[in-house]
Amino acid sequence: MRKACKLLVVLGVMLALFLSAACATQEADTGEMAKTEEAKTEMMEAPAAASRLETVRERGHLICASRNDVPGYGSVDEAGTNVGFDIDLCRAVAAAVLGDPDAFEIRLITAAERGPTIQSGEVDLLVRTVTWTTSRDAAWGNYAQTMFYDGQGFMVPKSLGVTSAYELAGAAVCVTSGTTTELNMADFFRQNNLEYNPKVYEDTDVVLESYKSGACEVFTNDRSQLAALRTALPNPDDHVILPETISEEPLGPVVPHGDEQWFDIVKTVMGILIYAEAYGINSTNVADMAAGENVKAKRLLGTEGSFGQEELGLDQNVGQTVINAVGNYGEIYARNLDNPDGVQLPREGSRNALWSNAPCTDCPKGGQIYSQPLR
DSSP, rough: HHHHHOOOHHHHHHHHHHHHHHHHHHHHHHHHHHHHHHHHHHHSSOOOOHHHHHHHHHHHHHEEEEEEEEETTEETTTTTTTHHHHHHHHHHHHHHHHHHOOOOOEEOOGGGGHHHHHHHOOSSSSSSSSBBOOHHHTTEEEEEOOOOEEEEEEEEEEGGGGOOOGGGOOEEEETTSSSSSHHHHHHHHHHTTOOOOOOOOSSSSHHHHHHHHOOOSSEEEEEEHHHHHHHHHHSSSGGGOOOOOOOOEEOOEEEEOOOOOHHHHHHHHHHHHHHHHHHHHHHOSSSHHHHHSSSHHHHHTTSOOOOSSHHHHHTTHHHHHHHHHHHOOOHHHHHHHHTSSOOBOOTTTTTTTTTTGGSSSSSSSOBBBBOOOOO
16 A cells, blocks of 8 residues: 555656646747747848849939049040940949939949959949959859950050060060959960069059050050050050950949849840840930831830830830930940040951841851840
8 A cells, every 4th residue: 555655656746747847848839939920020020121223212323333544444534524435334324223324423443442342232333344254253243244345465565576475475564453364464474485574553554654664565454455545655656466365355344242133224224225226226316216116126215015124123214214315335335445536446347246247147257245135
């Protein structure tokens, strides 16, 4: 009998302990569930981060990282205005999202500052003769569209008597730091077993001054920039750009990672510029083309159909706004890069002709300016 009583007591104690533990567990679970629900509520109540488009519109202007030291791409004219091919691309985006091509701020940066500037997200757009590479695409930001195809070359004084880059052994070569130009230069001389003396400077204008002063015998850069900077030399005809092209340099605008809508907007604006030229739309005939019979032109100008304006957060007539403000791709190119009074880089037969103007259909000659269809 005593043994039975003791057994009952032990069982009672064990049951009490079990019930106590179960209650404690239930209370803990209830507490955790309450915390989880509270966290969910806080997340739902927290305001969503503003999109880049919303930020730009609330600010009232676009921030575009660019330059003012290379004629044709970005330089200061006689009126003190920063003008150029890259600047016009900034103006096109400002026109598209704000309705005003002048609603933008140029953030002047060096070549070495391009990556950190776009990575930080402190600017909305980077347009500063930026070569599209795989590592930059991964680490810097999203490349929207190739707007100019270039390649690296070498410029030397004509008095040097050099006719080929393969004759540059032992030369002092001026180059801008933090660029693919610097890397390509090293690859070229190493690959061809040529000794050379690199002179590396942070700013392009300092590179040019060093070349002018004779601190280096060779200036290496993208061929289009060499042609542009050659016009700034006291006697341009005393300098020659050697025939070799040692790299591929597809140039275009870059946007910060993390906002697909903004990425798509910039791509679309570049497409508007390209297709406007292809469809025969320019800054002088926008109204006529919008009311005309060309279905593709009317779609681009917003008078028939759509190419995603509403989904992008843009006005239906954004195409008209952009082309009225800056012209089509061909107008931008001619104004800045094929100007009899300035830089002269003819497009005809080059890779920077429109795809529809390629001189033949079965040969690799020119006609690489192309964009995603606006539909």
